[in-house]
Amino acid sequence: MDNNGEKKQQQLVCVTGAGGFIGSWVVKELLLHGYRVRGTARDPADSKNAHLLALEGAKEGLSLCGADLIDCDDLRAAFSGCHGVFHVASPTINDDPELMLAAVEGTRNVMNAAADMGVRRVVFTSSYGAVHMDPNRSPDTVMDETCWSDYDFCKQTGNFYCCAKMMAEKTATEEAARRGLELAVVVPSMTIGPALQQAMNMSIAHIARYMMGTKKVSPNAVAAYTDVRDVARAHLLVYERRHDAPSSRYLCIGAVLHRSRLVQLLGDLFPNYHVTAKCEDDGKPMARPYRFSNQRLRDLGLEFTPIRESLYETVMSLKQKGHLCLPVPVPKRARL
Numbered sequence: 001m002d003n004n005g006e007k008k009q010q011q012l013v014c015v016t017g018a019g020g021f022i023g024s025w026v027v028k029e030l031l032l033h034g035y036r037v038r039g040t041a042r043d044p045a046d047s048k049n050a051h052l053l054a055l056e057g058a059k060e061g062l063s064l065c066g067a068d069l070i071d072c073d074d075l076r077a078a079f080s081g082c083h084g085v086f087h088v089a090s091p092t093i094n095d096d097p098e099l100m101l102a103a104v105e106g107t108r109n110v111m112n113a114a115a116d117m118g119v120r121r122v123v124f125t126s127s128y129g130a131v132h133m134d135p136n137r138s139p140d141t142v143m144d145e146t147c148w149s150d151y152d153f154c155k156q157t158g159n160f161y162c163c164a165k166m167m168a169e170k171t172a173t174e175e176a177a178r179r180g181l182e183l184a185v186v187v188p189s190m191t192i193g194p195a196l197q198q199a200m201n202m203s204i205a206h207i208a209r210y211m212m213g214t215k216k217v218s219p220n221a222v223a224a225y226t227d228v229r230d231v232a233r234a235h236l237l238v239y240e241r242r243h244d245a246p247s248s249r250y251l252c253i254g255a256v257l258h259r260s261r262l263v264q265l266l267g268d269l270f271p272n273y274h275v276t277a278k279c280e281d282d283g284k285p286m287a288r289p290y291r292f293s294n295q296r297l298r299d300l301g302l303e304f305t306p307i308r309e310s311l312y313e314t315v316m317s318l319k320q321k322g323h324l325c326l327p328v329p330v331p332k333r334a335r336l
């Protein structure tokens with residue numbers, strides 16, 4: 001029984017963007033926990049979504065339907081009969097012309113369609129891009145669920161994805177309050193780990209380019225990483241939590257690393273690959289890893305996967321799906 005006194009097995013939930021990297025793992029997690037799942041994709045018949053139907057429990061528990069975030073009729077049909085909605089879908093490319101429309105107006109549409117169809121609870125997938133981009137925050141601040149990025153700074157620096165995710169999260173919160181929906185927000189950082197889908201998404205490509213030698217130097221920068229299986233688990237945990245929490249936000253961050261440390265870990269794990277070894281010398285001191293709290297999710301029982309394990313499985317999955325060329329043998333140094 002769940003906290004609403006209903007058997008999970010009787011609950012139908014919808015996952016938007018079901019075929020994507022995070023969406024696929026959310027679907028898998030829900031099926032494993034006995035939910036019936038309806039997944040949306042713009043073209044469910046596209047072979048890029050075929051992996052979903054092969055998931056454990058998919059035969060009995062999963063159906064797919066077509067829905068574009070900018071089409072309210074599609075969304076209402078997708079949410080019909082659903083108890084919960086996991087709104088994962090979003091464009092993720094900075095210069096996608098549809099970015100703002102699909103991310104922000106799409107989220108407004110999802111919230112309203114959910115309310116129209118009597119959905120009780122929505123889980124929204126935000127991003128740490130909505131949280132960490134603030135040049136005036138002291139490096140000693142421990143980032144938590146109260147933190148927001150500086151919108152103007154994101155805009156001026158061309159980080160339109162961060163702008164879109166901030167606006168989308170704020171829209172989800174406003175619409176939930178206006179329409180009386182329960183909302184929980186998962187805020188993942190750069191998400192890595194094994195992919196269920198065949199295509200590379202933006203965050204997996206981030207790792208792949210350091211493995212293939214295409215990036216000659218790593219930047220003097222830090223980033224936060226999380227394992228995709230932890231992100232999926234977090235979606236389920238916040239969906240099932242008691243409904244009296246003071247804030248709906250949950251930071252899902254496993255580790256913060258300087259890029260030189262990230263490539264060092266990759267090089268140690270995969271010594272046969274031409275992993276980028278040089279760090280950019282931009283004349284500035286080494287960027288300091290920022291501090292963060294993932295306590296709220298740990299309080300719900302989430303145990304974060306160690307970053308080394310996540311990196312290992314990311315690369316193994318890239319290899320298995322044929323995204324990494326076999327390493328070219330490094331020529332032996334010529335004798336003098």
Ligand SMILES: NC(=O)c1ccc[n+]([C@@H]2O[C@H](COP(=O)([O-])OP(=O)(O)OC[C@H]3O[C@@H](n4cnc5c(N)ncnc54)[C@H](OP(=O)(O)O)[C@@H]3O)[C@@H](O)[C@H]2O)c1
Binds near residue numbers: 022090092201
């Ligand atoms: N990966 C990360 O590092 C990361 C970190 C933090 C937050 N997030 C958030 O997590 C979510 C999923 O990201 P991901 O990395 O899994 O991306 P992904 O693999 O590229 O998946 C994105 C999904 O969004 C769907 N989508 C895009 N535009 C759409 C539209 N107009 N209408 C309907 N569906 C649309 C796509 O569906 P189609 O199959 O129809 O194209 C796809 O399934 C996003 O909200 C992203 O902002 C990701």
